[in-house]
Amino acid sequence: MPRLTFYLIVALLLVAxxxxxxxxxxxxxxxxxxxxxxxVWEVEAxxxxxxxxxxxxxxxxxxxDQPGFRVLTENTASxxxxxxxxxxxxxRRAQWSIREASGSQQLYxxxxxxxxxxxxxxxxxxxxxxxxxxxxxxxxxAEQVIERAYARSADxxxxxxxxxxxxxxxxxxxxxxxLLTQFERGAxxxxxxxxxxxxxxxxxxxxxxxxxxxxTLTTWVQVFDGQRVMLFNPLTGAQGxxxxxxxxxxxxxxxLEVEGAVNSRVTFSMLSHYQPALVPDLRDQFHDxxxxxxxxxxxxxxxxALFQTILLIPIGALVVVLLRILVGIKTSGxxxxxxxxxxxxxxxxxxxxxxxxxxxxxxxxIRSYLSYLNLLLVARVTAVIITVIGIISLxxxxxxxxxxxxxxxxxxxxxxILSWTIERMSIIWEEEGPKQVLVQGGGSLLTAVLAYLAMNxxxxxxxxxxxxxxxxxxxxxxLLLGNYTGYRLLELRRFKPMVDD
Amino acid sequence: xxxTPAKLRAKGIVGMNRRNIxxxxxxxxxxxxxxxxxxxxxxxxxxxxGITTPALIGTITTQFGIxxxxxxxxxxxxxxxxxxxxxxxxxxxxxxxxxxAHFYKPSGAELILTDIERHVSNILSGxxxxxxxxxxxxxxxxxxxxxAFADYSYEGVPDIRVIIFRGYPVxxxxxxxTAVSDGKANLHQGAIGVGLDIxxxxxxxxxxxxxxxxxxxxxxxxxxxLYIPNWQPLLLLAAxxxxxxxxxYIGTDMVLDRHHGPMLLELNARPGLTIQMANGEGLKPRxxxxxxxxxxxxxxxxxxxxxxxxxRRSAL
Numbered sequence: 001m002p003r004l005t006f007y008l009i010v011a012l013l014l015v016a017x018x019x020x021x022x023x024x025x026x027x028x029x030x031x032x033x034x035x036x037x038x039x040v041w042e043v044e045a046x047x048x049x050x051x052x053x054x055x056x057x058x059x060x061x062x063x064x065d066q067p068g069f070r071v072l073t074e075n076t077a078s079x080x081x082x083x084x085x086x087x088x089x090x091x092r093r094a095q096w097s098i099r100e101a102s103g104s105q106q107l108y109x110x111x112x113x114x115x116x117x118x119x120x121x122x123x124x125x126x127x128x129x130x131x132x133x134x135x136x137x138x139x140x141x142a143e144q145v146i147e148r149a150y151a152r153s154a155d156x157x158x159x160x161x162x163x164x165x166x167x168x169x170x171x172x173x174x175x176x177x178x179l180l181t182q183f184e185r186g187a188x189x190x191x192x193x194x195x196x197x198x199x200x201x202x203x204x205x206x207x208x209x210x211x212x213x214x215x216t217l218t219t220w221v222q223v224f225d226g227q228r229v230m231l232f233n234p235l236t237g238a239q240g241x242x243x244x245x246x247x248x249x250x251x252x253x254x255x256l257e258v259e260g261a262v263n264s265r266v267t268f269s270m271l272s273h274y275q276p277a278l279v280p281d282l283r284d285q286f287h288d289x290x291x292x293x294x295x296x297x298x299x300x301x302x303x304x305a306l307f308q309t310i311l312l313i314p315i316g317a318l319v320v321v322l323l324r325i326l327v328g329i330k331t332s333g334x335x336x337x338x339x340x341x342x343x344x345x346x347x348x349x350x351x352x353x354x355x356x357x358x359x360x361x362x363x364x365x366i367r368s369y370l371s372y373l374n375l376l377l378v379a380r381v382t383a384v385i386i387t388v389i390g391i392i393s394l395x396x397x398x399x400x401x402x403x404x405x406x407x408x409x410x411x412x413x414x415x416x417i418l419s420w421t422i423e424r425m426s427i428i429w430e431e432e433g434p435k436q437v438l439v440q441g442g443g444s445l446l447t448a449v450l451a452y453l454a455m456n457x458x459x460x461x462x463x464x465x466x467x468x469x470x471x472x473x474x475x476x477x478x479l480l481l482g483n484y485t486g487y488r489l490l491e492l493r494r495f496k497p498m499v500d501d
Numbered sequence: 502x503x504x505t506p507a508k509l510r511a512k513g514i515v516g517m518n519r520r521n522i523x524x525x526x527x528x529x530x531x532x533x534x535x536x537x538x539x540x541x542x543x544x545x546x547x548x549x550x551g552i553t554t555p556a557l558i559g560t561i562t563t564q565f566g567i568x569x570x571x572x573x574x575x576x577x578x579x580x581x582x583x584x585x586x587x588x589x590x591x592x593x594x595x596x597x598x599x600x601x602a603h604f605y606k607p608s609g610a611e612l613i614l615t616d617i618e619r620h621v622s623n624i625l626s627g628x629x630x631x632x633x634x635x636x637x638x639x640x641x642x643x644x645x646x647x648x649a650f651a652d653y654s655y656e657g658v659p660d661i662r663v664i665i666f667r668g669y670p671v672x673x674x675x676x677x678x679t680a681v682s683d684g685k686a687n688l689h690q691g692a693i694g695v696g697l698d699i700x701x702x703x704x705x706x707x708x709x710x711x712x713x714x715x716x717x718x719x720x721x722x723x724x725x726x727l728y729i730p731n732w733q734p735l736l737l738l739a740a741x742x743x744x745x746x747x748x749x750y751i752g753t754d755m756v757l758d759r760h761h762g763p764m765l766l767e768l769n770a771r772p773g774l775t776i777q778m779a780n781g782e783g784l785k786p787r788x789x790x791x792x793x794x795x796x797x798x799x800x801x802x803x804x805x806x807x808x809x810x811x812x813r814r815s816a817l
Binding site: 328374376484485486491492493494495497 | 518708712713783
C-alpha cells in the first residue's frame with residue numbers, strides 16, 4: 001500500500017529528527033531555549049597575502065580580555081607554518097613563520113569570546129606623550145589647530161573632542177585640510193594630542209554584528225587624562241565605547257605586519273550564538289571527533305554564518321505552505337514571499353516594507369509604459385530588471401543624501417524576483433483589474449511579513465541552527481500538509497452562502 | 502461570515518485541497534494535460550472521435566502566414582479568432598459580420614483588416630498564452646447560439662459547463678454574461694451561474710457574486726423558465742470526452758448552436774468549484790456515488806444512469 005509507505009516515511013523522518021535533536025540536547029547539553037544562555041561571539045580573522053618564494057614572517061595582533069568580553073578559546077589553521085603566541089609590551093600577538101612559500105596564502109585565526117557583564121577595566125598605563133616634530137609647512141598648521149581647540153576646551157577629553165570636531169566635515173578649516181593631505185586621520189589626531197601634552201594612542205576595534213562577513217577593523221583614538229581613559233571615534237568625535245566594539249589591538253601598534261610577502265590584508269567574519277553559561281566550551285567537543293564529524297558546526301565561521309540563514313528557509317517555506325493550504329491566501333509567485341522575508345531580515349521590517357512598496361509601485365508605473373512598446377516577454381522582463389536596478393540605485397543615493405542610512409539596505413532585495421513580481425502584477429492589473437493586484441500583492445506581502453516574523457524569532461533561530469534534526473521534522477510536517485484534503489480557512493467564507501439556505 | 506467545516510462537510514462541498522488531491526491528482530494523468538491545454542489538439546482529437554466542435558476555418562502558425570488572413574476570411578461573414586493555449590477566455594476576438602472594408606464586433610465596434618492582423622500577431626508572439634510561450638491562432642466559424650437563450654444573455658454567448666467524472670456527467674451549470682461582467686462569462690467578474698438539473702436540463706438554482714439570484718439583472722427574465730433543449734445529446738457529447746482524452750476529472754465547456762446542435766468549445770483539466778454554488782449543492786455525494794460504479798460502461802448507459810440518479814427539482 002502506497003499510503004502505508006507514506007506514513008512510514010513520515011514516521012521515520014519524525015523519529016530521526018526528534019532523535020537527533022534529543023541526542024544533541026543530551027550529549028552536548030545544548031538547551032532547548034535560548035533563554036538561560038550567555039552570548040558567545042565567534043570571530044574569525046582571515047589573513048591573505050601573496051608570498052614570493054622567500055621566508056615569510058606574519059605578525060598579527062590578538063584581542064585580550066577586556067570589559068564586556070572574555071576570551072574563551074582560540075584556534076588557528078595554518079598548514080606548514082610555525083606558530084607562536086607572544087605576549088610582550090606590545091600586547092598579545094600571534095607570529096607565523098615559514099622558510100619558503102610562494103603564491104596566494106591564507107591563514108586563519110578564530111577566537112571565541114564570552115559576552116560578560118561589564119567589569120571594571122584593568123588599570124592601563126598611559127603611554128608617555130611622544131616628542132613630535134613636523135615638517136616645515138605643517139608645524140604652523142598644527143600649532144594653530146591645537147591653539148584653536150585648546151582655547152575652547154577645559155581638560156584632556158574636551159580638548160580631544162574639539163580637536164576631532166575641527167577635522168569634521170562641517171568645521172574643516174584650511175589648516176585641517178592641509179594636515180589631512182599628509183597624515184591619516186587617526187595617526188594625525190594622536191600626533192596633535194601628543195604635541196599638546198596629552199597621552200593618546202590609536203587603537204583598532206571590530207564592530208560586532210551577527211552574521212557579518214569580510215569586515216575590516218575600524219580605528220579609534222584612546223585619550224588619557226591622568227586617571228581615566230576615554231575612547232573617541234575619530235570620524236564623529238563621539239565619546240565612549242560602543243557596546244558591540246571589540247578592541248582587537250589596544251596598544252597602539254600595527255594590527256598586521258608581514259615580512260617577505262606582498263598584498264597582505266586581514267578580514268573578519270563573525271557569528272553570535274547562545275550557549276549555556278555552565279558549558280561554554282562545547283565547541284571543543286566537536287573537534288575531538290574529527291573524521292566522523294559531519295555537523296555544520298564544524299565548518300569555518302564564514303560558511304556557518306551562511307548556513308544560519310539557509311537553515312531558516314524551510315521555516316519561511318513552511319509558512320507559505322500553511323498559508324496556501326490551510327488558509328488559501330493567494331500570492332504572486334509561490335515562494336517569492338520567502339525571498340522577500342529574507343531581504344526583510346537584512347533590512348529590518350519597516351524599512352523593508354517601505355522599500356518593497358516603493359520599488360514595486362515605481363516599477364509598475366514604468367512597466368505600464370513598457371506595455372505600450374509591445375515587446376517580447378523576455379526582453380520586457382529584462383527591461384524591468386534594469387529599471388528595478390535603476391530604482392534601487394536611485395533610492396540608495398537619495399536616502400544617503402538625506403542621511404537615512406537604513407535606506408542603503410534596500411540593495412538586499414532580490415532584484416530579479418522583484419522584476420518578475422512587477423511583471424506578474426502588471427499582467428494581473430491589465431487582465432483582472434487593480435483589485436486583484438491588491439488581493440495578490442497584499443497576500444504576498446502578508447505572507448512575507450509572517451515568514452519574516454517566524455524566521456526572525458530568537459527561539460526558532462536557535463532551534464534551526466543548533467538542532468539539525470528540526471529540518472527532518474519540518475520535512476515530515478510538510479509531507480503531511482501535502483496530504484491535507486480538508487477545507488481552507490477562506491473557503492469557509494466562500495461557501496458560506498451555501499449553508500445559509 | 503464564516504461557516505463551520507462540519508456544516509460544509511454535511512452539505513458535501515468539495516474544497517480546493519480535496520479536489521486537487523482526491524480527484525485531479527488521482528484521476529488526471531499529467532501526460533494527458535497537453536490534450537486539453539491546447540485547443541487545436543483538443544479540436545483535432547474531437548474530430549477523430551466524432552465530437553462536434555465549431556468548424557475550423559483555418560489556423561495561422563507563423564507571422565509570415567498572417568498575409569493569408571485576407572484570403573482565409575474572404576467567404577466568412579462572421580468568425581472567431583482565439584489563441585490555442587489561451588486561458589480564461591483571454592485573447593478571443595469575435596467578429597459578427599463584415600462588409601467590404603470593416604469588421605464588426607458584437608458590441609458594434611468597427612475594426613479594419615490591420616487591427617485583425619495585429620491581434621493575430623499578438624496571439625502568435627504569446628501575449629495570451631500561459632507563460633508567454635509562442636502560440637497558434639485558430640479561426641473558427643461563428644456560433645449562432647440558440648434563440649432560447651436570447652433573453653438570458655447580455656452580449657456574450659451563454660455556455661454550459663458540465664463536470665465529467667470517470668465519464669459520468671456529475672454536475673452542470675450555465676454561465677450567463679451580464680452588463681456587470683462586461684459580456685464575459687466569468688463568474689468572478691459578475692456573470693450569473695445557473696445550476697442545471699442533470700435529469701432534464703432545466704434551471705434549478707442561480708447565483709451572481711455568490712449570492713442567490715432568480716432573475717437576469719439586465720433582461721429581467723426569470724431564471725426558472727430557463728431550460729436547455731437537446732439536453733440528452735449534449736450530455737452524451739460531454740460524456741464522450743472521457744473516452745476522447747482519458748482524463749478522469751474534467752470540465753467540458755459546451756454551446757448550443759442553432760444549426761448544429763450541441764458543440765464542444767473547450768476542455769479544462771482543473772475545473773473550478775463554483776459550480777457547487779450555482780447548483781446550491783455539494784459535489785461530494787455525487788462523486789462518491791460515481792466512484793462506486795464499475796468502469797467500462799458505454800456513454801449512453803452512463804448518461805442514462807446519471808439522468809435517473811441525479812435528477813433534481815428546481816429550487817427557483
